[in-house]
Amino acid sequence: MSQYKIIFTGPVGAGKTTAIDSISDVPPIKTDSTATDMTKNRKKATTVAMDYGIMNLDDGEKIHLYGTPGQERFDFMWDILTVGGIGLILLLDNSRADPFQDMKFFLDSFSGFISETSVAIGVTQMDLSSKPSINDYHKKLQELNLKPAVFSVDARVKNDVSLLVQALLFSLDPGLEDE
């Protein structure tokens, strides 16, 4: 049986672990540990290896949900993670100093994977910091000649995460229908 994956990426504290938790059928395997570096200012614990969850499909197939390590020093793992990936969910924390820089960084880092698959972007913490707006993100993306879905997301809310993943799936094939 093939290994199918959806990759969740984004900066520290953007909600990757929580988002996987929201849609996983099993309690996700977390590899969080006490943050010791720059992440300490933003959250007490951070993902140092990867998060992992599973979505069980009706036919017994499993979709593996992987969250990339939050600390950028481990980006060498990203290439390994994306092998066999269906697509990319990029979560951005709107309360960070420069979320556009974050966005560009991750889009650049995963550009090869995105060009082969697709990406959907979720912006978290918009209830805490409403600027930049979703339209602002689209303007920046147009400069990069990209038109992905960009949604406000509360990673704790299953419906938000579900809609974001659905947007990714429809980006891959607009003709999709429920089975």
Add this chain to the structure above:
Amino acid sequence: MKNKNQTSLKVALYGMDQRSYKMMSLYLKGPCKGLATVVNETEAEIDLLDADHIKARELLDQLQSKTPTRPIIILSLEEIRLEGTIYVKKPVKMNDIIAALKLAKESLGARSKKNKVTPIKVVSEALDPAPVKKTIEEVAERKQAATKHIDNEEKNKVSKHRTARDLTESNFSAYIGNIEGVDFSDSEQVLKASYNPKSYFLGYVQSALKACKANNRVLKLNSSWKPLIIFPNTHEVWLDAEDKQLRAFAGLAIKNNGAKSMSLSPIDQDVSSLNNKMEGFYDIDHFLWKLAVWTSKGRYPDNLDINKPVYLVQWPNFTRLVVTPHAMRIAALLIEEPRTAMNIAKVLSIKPQYVFVFISAANVLGLVGQARRQVDELIAAPEVKPSKTKGLLSRILSRLRG
């Protein structure tokens, strides 16, 4: 794999917890092809410090005093240039760390040839430690200050941040209500089912919004119903009404008497009393979208030509909007290239009314436009090629939709 001819550099790691330490050890061993091996600090030839560690400054001080001859490689997200140290920007790229290790090795070799007895301080002795500390402290401070102002009031605007309502074909009719005079099961009637947004509350709200933005001030839209307050700067509206009341009002064509009661008035008095009804605040886009859905009820806005292709400027922010049936599929299709409404309905095998209601709502937010290029009309939009993994993707979709 390790190159048999190369000698592995002995590196000590600092500023990393146990897991990070292990990870970096494996990284040096694997992707960096064994160019360096992690050892304890007494055996090390080179020090490798994570300068984003909360105690990076202390660690650097210790390294400089305890092992002043060792080259130091500094990893950091922000550029730190310290004399005698080798900087590697995070995220660490394999080529960068290999280059840094080679540089450190050369530095070791040069020193060994030059003077085997007198140690050469890698971090210049002439350099005042204060600026060194300051550089790292400044970076740390900038990171501390990176968190933006948190608006606690914003959190109380629950309607504004509520997740989307996802409508299916089965509950769509119940949500939008019926419209008299149109039989959507009759394909001919569907094509003629257009409406003029200006004849409804929607049109007045759009006009009021323009006035607010032009004057850059808070205005109240008065009507025969409830007042609507528009806040252009925060992109919000305030309305004290339940959805079912708004739905009923949205569907009524406003005729002469109703039109006369429509007026705009400035809000000069204090609006702090609205803070007691924070649930009345809506994001303007969410409000307009919902209003357009209830005004359209599956009809096409007559300011667009149904026979000409439309394009989608960007994906709507679906998690904060009402997701009408097939809206995501329509958006995914239309973002690729312009299509007519009927072409979309055909390609996706869906009823035109679902396309019309999406176009109505997206049009109100300025997200769709009529394609003006002649080529868009002359060249038929291509069929959608199904993905190779369509079956799998469909099953994931079903699972997500429960």
